[in-house]
Amino acid sequence: MIGGPRRVAQEVPRGAEMFKFVSMRLFQSIIVMLVVGLIAFGLFRFVGDPVNNMVGQDTTLEEREALTESLGLNDPFIVQYGRFVGKAVQGDFGMSYRLRQPVSDLIAERFPATLELSLVSAFMALLLGVPMGIYTALKPKSLFSRGFMTLSLMGVSLPTFLIGILLILFFGVTLRWLPTFGRGEVIQLGWWSSGFFTASGLKSLIMPAITLAIFQMTLIVRLVRAEMLEVLRTDYIKFAHARGLSPRLINFSIALRNTLVPVITIIGLQVGSIIAFAIITESVFQWPGMGLLFIQAVSEVDIPVMAAYLLLIAFVFVVINLIVDILYFVVDPRLRVQS
Amino acid sequence: MTKALLDIRDLIVEFPSRHGGVVAARQVNLSVAAGEILGVVGESGAGKSTIGNAVMNLLERPGRIGGGEIYLKGEKISNLPDHEMRKIRGKRIGMIFQDPLTSLNPLETVADQLIGTIRTHLDLSADEARARAISLLDQVGIPDPAVRVDHYPHQFSGGMRQRVVIALALCAEPEVILADEPTTALDVSIQAQILELLKDLVRQRGVGMILITHDMGVIAEVADRVAVMYRGEVVETGPTAKILGDPDHAYTRSLISAVPRPDIRLHRFPMVESIERAGERRELDLSTHWLGKARDFDTRGGGGATGPLLAVKDLEMVFRSGGFLGSKASSLRAVDRVSFDIRDGECFGIVGESGSGKSTIARLVTGIYKAAGGSISFNGTDLTKLKNRKELNKHRRQMQMIFQDPFSSVNARMKVRDIIAEPIRFHKLSGSESETRRIVDDLLDHVGLGARAAVKYPHEFSGGQRQRISIARALATRPRFLICDEPTSALDVSIQAQILNLLKDLQEELGLTMMFISHDLPVIRQMCDRVGVMSKGRMVEIAETENLFVAPKDDYSKHLISLMPSYSGLSEREVGQAEAS
Structure with missing residues (x-):
């Protein structure tokens, strides 16, 4: 192409802008994590007494004092917080009160289950939701669009647990096609346990993933549709029609890209919330993931597990936000190149 | 009359609705010849833009052409199927919109938008299309076009963006250009430049232009002939000097008298009441009324x-x-x-x-x-x-x-009553609520709205x-x-x-x-x-x-x-x- 060198020349400031932008966001992310860490640490300090949780009924006052001292609980607040952050960075969240195991081991054991479930349902929601949103925006009066919109209304209004139970009743109990609980057989890949490679693992995944995806999917359909309708009304779409461009180019190249700019943010946060709020689905299907671990930790005031879960979810959100910001930067030139 | 390039005959545009609908254009006859600028002037709601959209077959739903025909070089183009119409849009009729800030896709470079349009209509390779894009930018007066072509719309000023819009409209050498308020969103100095550019394009390329505007000044500056629209009808058509200087129709006369004159200072604007009936102003006796009273600075x-x-x-x-x-x-x-x-x-x-x-x-x-x-x-x-x-x-x-x-x-x-009473209440300027109400009613009378406006909401006006x-x-x-x-x-x-x-x-x-x-x-x-x-x-x-x-x-x-x-x-x-x- 003519003017090739010019394009290269433009890449340089773009890269510099990008670096500055990303390092800014990283810095802000660290602050967010430190604040969440403070809250998680606050759990130890202010919800119950850790010493009480460790010692028995007949421990003497002196022994308690010694334990408090040895745990460093007499140190100033800031020193203890620093120690907590230092350990957390290394993945050390202490021992679970309930299971007497290191929290990091528990998480490592449960995390793959939740992540696999979440990713599968996030992909389901995106791959079905975005095209359906586009379709209903482009052909608002067609029979399919009306059908999609009615279904999506049901998806939004039916509670997740009900959908899960109905699926279990139909496919699990009546038809006996799919297993109703657990992950099925898993294969260990190093510390990661995966259900993707066995028939029973995949079969077990179907119902929980659908249950988790339906709400997100309906949300995405409605969001994409609303944004797209908005974009289709803009002057630049009208101008594109007036220039005789083909509808395919207008709808999928111009309109869709402009639709995605605002949609990316919300979809990113939705994916985060799929991971964070898989709790209900995991309970319904007895899915051995983090949500289930968290529920049990709450009912037994297992503070180290709760603190670790809080930090991990915050971390997931921060990472997703960072990815969203970078995507934004790639999609929208107004952020990249200053006028 | 010279041979018409674009000929609009007895055009009727309707917006049907359950309650009978609106006729946005009735029996409109317009024509424009090659190398001519036809100004279409009128106030908002007169149906000016509807004409442009009808020509392009881009009427917004549920609008439709209810009657009449549109001919381009003697060929009927009204009510063509959409895929036929697409070969005319951009290729034979170009369109320029009002707001350059919103009429360009913000996510694509100017080069991509130009090349996309050029290659839709002309059989050119990517490199040829790019060369043409650069030359188009040059023709519409964008300095350093080989660099600017790779910029995004937000990197251009308003006037420059309007030049890009014009370049986009010119991509495939159209025979007719419809310009819908092309300078309304621009500053005076930019407006002058853009009008000059449009005039040059018409003269040099021999295209016909329909310039839709509410601005008499723009019409006086560039149009060869003028059509005056009022409530969906063309009330008068003629050469610019005749329409501006010696109009026949009462509406045209009052419209022209309402234009602030740059060359002479008048005490009041005459004759404007014949256009939209202004509310009757009821004068207040300010020597006794609240509004004239206690103006503490007078004392x-x-x-x-x-x-x-x-x-x-x-x-x-x-x-x-x-x-x-x-x-x-x-x-x-x-x-x-x-x-x-x-x-x-x-x-x-x-x-x-x-x-x-x-x-x-x-x-x-x-x-x-x-x-x-x-x-x-x-x-x-x-x-x-x-x-x-x-x-x-x-x-x-x-x-x-x-x-x-x-x-x-x-x-x-x-x-409206509460809107106007708010400052009175805030500054405690009246003794009682009933007095406040009376003052608001009087104020509404005084500005020509009438006291009945008090109980309405702003959207009704x-x-x-x-x-x-x-x-x-x-x-x-x-x-x-x-x-x-x-x-x-x-x-x-x-x-x-x-x-x-x-x-x-x-x-x-x-x-x-x-x-x-x-x-x-x-x-x-x-x-x-x-x-x-x-x-x-x-x-x-x-x-x-x-x-x-x-x-x-x-x-x-x-x-x-x-x-x-x-x-x-x-x-x-x-x-x-x-x-x-």
Whole structure:
């Protein structure tokens, strides 16, 4: 192409802008994590007494004092917080009160289950939701669009647990096609346990993933549709029609890209919330993931597990936000190149 | 008549609805020849844009062509199927839209948009299309086109973006160009450049152009022939000089008389009432009425005799942006050491292009922004030094503001009565609620809306009527000083003439002092006693209005005055009548 060198020349400031932008966001992310860490640490300090949780009924006052001292609980607040952050960075969240195991081991054991479930349902929601949103925006009066919109209304209004139970009743109990609980057989890949490679693992995944995806999917359909309708009304779409461009180019190249700019943010946060709020689905299907671990930790005031879960979810959100910001930067030139 | 390039015959456009629907264009006949510019002029709702959309077959649902035919070089193009029509759009008829800020896809470079359009219509390779894109940018006067072509729309200024829009319309050498308000969103100096460009294109390429606009000045400047539209009908068509100079139709006459004249100052705008019936104004006896009473500044024997009512000295305002952790802070000096005085009872105009800092001054004077430096003395008191809220409110009560946008400057969820009563209640200016109501009713009568308006909501009124609500609200504090920030630039000319007449009447009756901000030089000439010209945050010249228009001193003022449309065709007859009335 003519003017090739010019394009290269433009890449340089773009890269510099990008670096500055990303390092800014990283810095802000660290602050967010430190604040969440403070809250998680606050759990130890202010919800119950850790010493009480460790010692028995007949421990003497002196022994308690010694334990408090040895745990460093007499140190100033800031020193203890620093120690907590230092350990957390290394993945050390202490021992679970309930299971007497290191929290990091528990998480490592449960995390793959939740992540696999979440990713599968996030992909389901995106791959079905975005095209359906586009379709209903482009052909608002067609029979399919009306059908999609009615279904999506049901998806939004039916509670997740009900959908899960109905699926279990139909496919699990009546038809006996799919297993109703657990992950099925898993294969260990190093510390990661995966259900993707066995028939029973995949079969077990179907119902929980659908249950988790339906709400997100309906949300995405409605969001994409609303944004797209908005974009289709803009002057630049009208101008594109007036220039005789083909509808395919207008709808999928111009309109869709402009639709995605605002949609990316919300979809990113939705994916985060799929991971964070898989709790209900995991309970319904007895899915051995983090949500289930968290529920049990709450009912037994297992503070180290709760603190670790809080930090991990915050971390997931921060990472997703960072990815969203970078995507934004790639999609929208107004952020990249200053006028 | 010369052979018509585009011929519109008996066109009817309808917007059907359950309640019978609206006819947006009835029996419209228009034609444009090669190398000719046909101006289509009319006020909002006249159906001008509908014609353009009907030609392109881009009518918004449920609009449709209800009758008549459109011919392009003798070939019928109305009601063609969409895939046929697509070969005409962009290829044979190009279209230019009003707002260059919104008519380009923000996510694609100018090159991609141009190349996409070129390759849709012409069988060119990517490299050839790119070369053509660069040459098109060059032709529409974009400097350094080989570099600029790879920029995104947001990297261009408004005027440059409109040039890009024009380049896009020219991609496939269309025979006809429809320009729908192509310069309305632009500053005067940019407007002049774009009009010059359009004229050149028509002359050099021999295309036919339909120029749709509400602006008589633009018509006078570029159109060869004019069609005047009123409520969906073409009421008059003819050569520009004839239509502007000696119109036959009563509507055309009143429309032209409502245009503020740049060349001569008139006392009032004549004949405008025949267009939209202005509400009857019921005059109040100000010697006994609340509005005239207890105007505490009157009791001190003219007050202003001792000095100017408003004295602004070395006023400064800086806007900062960015500046958080590493990103470089940038600052914009919006107002740069501006000084001026406004005498008691005069109307002081501030004129300038967008971004010159006009509105910022209004906001500084009223206290919406806090000044970065300098002083604002109102009636001898420096408002920038006042800390006491009560004292400040006492002074603020005496100055009121009328904003540009009549739609967003009144609270849509309040009844008109409460909107106007709010300042009365806030400043505790009336003894009782029943008195407040009576005052509001009288104010509404006084601005020509009628007391019945009190129980309605703002959305039930047109733009001009809403501006009357704003004026009534401003009067409700019994102000001494009125700041009008582009009060009529969102309105049609006839409505503008009514509002300007109203402001003049009020100023005379109530002895108001006014600061009148506008980008529109003819309006300034009609309204103001003295004018300050602003450019890039500085006040470059302050002069008596007539002196400024006849003999501007500063280079920028000269430039601005020279860009004013000339209306060479306007008839002396109209002027004679206007002066007699």
